[in-house]
Amino acid sequence: MNKSDSKLDGRPGSKPDDKSNGALSLPKPPGNPPESASRKREGGAGGSRGTGGPGGLAGFWPRLASLTRKEIRQLLRDPGSLAIGIGLPLVLILIFGFGLSLDVRNAPVAVVLEDPSPMAVDVIAGLELSPYISPVVVISMHDTERLMLERKVDAIVRVPSDFSRNLAAGDARLQVLVHGTEASRALIIRSYLNLALSQWTQRQAERGRMAEPAAAAASRTGMVVPVERMWFNAANTSTWYLVPGLIVLIMTLVGAFLTAMVMAREWERGTLEALFVSPVRPNEILLAKIIPYFLMGMLGLGMCLVAAQFLFEVPMYGSLLILLGSSMLYLLVALGIGLLISSVTRNQFLASQVALLSSFMPALMLSGFMFDLRNVPVVIQWIGKALPATYFMELIRTLYLAGNVWPLIFKNCAILATYAISLLALARLVTRKRLD
Template sequence: MTGGAGSRIRGLVRKEFLQVRRDASSFAIAFVLPAVLLFLFGFGVSLDAREVPVAVVVEDPTPEASDFVASLINSKYFVPRIMHARPPAERAMLAGEIDAIVVLRETFAGELNASDIRPAPIQAIVDGTNANRGRVLLGYLRGAWANWLAQRGLEDPALARATIDVEQRVWYNPAVDSRNFIVPGLVAIIMTLIGALLTALVVAREWERGTMEALFATPVRTSEILLGKLIPYFTLGMGGMALSVAMAVFVFEVPLRGSLLVLTAASAVFMVTALGMGLVISSVTRNQFVAAQTAILLTMLPAIMLSGFIFDIEAMPAWVQAVTYIVPARYFVAILQTLFLAGNIWPLIWPNLLALALFGTGLLLIAGRRTRKSLE
């Protein structure tokens, strides 16, 4: 890079930083918006079930039945309502007052203490309107039943009827807390929107005000204009990323098992990609309102739906899975979830990082071709 080009880029960068200092909207996008969205989604979105209203039908209040009901009462997952017949429980489920019914038949104690192995003497009826919540709740009920049987076996070995001892282990997220899975992906979604908005709005505003035409009348090259836009907003975007990671670790207590250096490098590559998307959008729209709407439609919505942030990509139809490969957030979500929950797993990190680098390069090339020193 020649001295003239270097001085022009420094001048453009200084101009952008002065503009950022005068305009608080850039700081709001880079720092306030991520914090607000993380608080809203981090605390508001959860795939776990807590304090679920459950009707427990006890046909015969034996000590064994009372003991099992007590285990449900002491669980953080359930809020049991004790009933003595099924019809009231079924009416409560139809009315939406409860999400599940657990039936302890009048033969519960006899079947439980029988010497031969019989099917579990309880019935679980789960509201399947929300299929995912229904599956989670059914798993919780099975776990509560298994834990209670295991506890009874420890207290009285004569009551332990299981012939196989199953030891469960959950790797990477042993607490099975959905927040540990959601928050890293949420950081990727937010930074996708932030990066695209930072450049899309600012550059579109310059087109509206005519300052881009003024720049075209100077000796600066298109590549120098793009660099002058990228460097300041890259700095702001990385500041927002640092804030988001700090909130994930210290506010939401998500473990960061990978290297902070690797996280920073991956974030930098993704930030260039996100800013590149904003540059392309602004070069096409040249209008702030249209640029903002386009940035949301083309970045945030696909990132939420097709990145694996919430919805499992492998469960999607094959043609939808193919579409996910053109969503950059898919690769950053995979990197963040790997670094936060598993660590530096390079066979997972490298391919996704390479894909992001290709996306970033391609978007900057497109932005360069679209941003020509011409008023046509």
């Protein structure tokens, strides 16, 4: 409803400007009473500023202003768009911040102690110390296998009955069985188990060294001990890398998905053609479309920043200004993709599917958000490196967790700017062609 209203009152003010100088538009009697009065005043103001200049430019600002006002109203009165633009980001923040975690804590592990000797118990004691594992001692292997089938435990550590005898002889075997269905979790649990069990050898070596006379100790070769230091994420929690990455997802959602869908609806319903026959220029239509969604994207960014800061307490080492600047760049890229998709498909359903497949899913799966690009096959790496989201992801994680790494900032911002300019130019090109 409001769409046609604002279109109607958008026209009388700007039409005369287009044909001649704005000054001429003043005496022209306004057709529609109160609504268009303000519009006309604006048109006049713009015109007087531009007297002598080319006629088209004269009405640019008032036309843009009224178009933008129309678009913002349209956005605010559409509950569906608001839900995607504001509701969904909120849900995503909460789910990603609280719900998704790759960290393993207190994984239930069954220990089958077929050899209850003190030495075996000593070896197993290493498991108790690990914060990642909570061991449960079970006697029979049969029961344990049932626990594993029911997924009550994630792994089984089996100490065979001849364990201490073999250990005294110098070489003992321990069996570790992990439930492999959730591969990532299983991998982590396995490495924690291996670590906890092997530490016994180290403890033993240390004890032996203390007991031994110095001469004997000197003849022995020492041990290599790895000392880990996790830079940028000392707590080793996945929240710290998921929450900053979420900014990328939300901007893609608002910029590409929502914009593509809403624009495609206008194409489908023909309301965009109605705009085209009015004196507004394609440039102005595109700009007026971009502005509200840009603002909405920035709102999403704001929500992410606040949540990261106060809810999840992710530290930020880089500069906030650079973060804001690069986010704006990426938002323009996403908007360019959205506008392009909508102009090419001109169909809501198709546009939403294409936007989902070409922007949102890749941003989720191929940008390094969840899966590290270093581990994927070369072809997938190429696809990942062709995506603007990958560069923004890298940039935002660096800004959050590492700080201002200037070479990386310059490189990635340059790439994003190139994408933004070319995508928006392309969107503009496609829109004009269809107009003629």
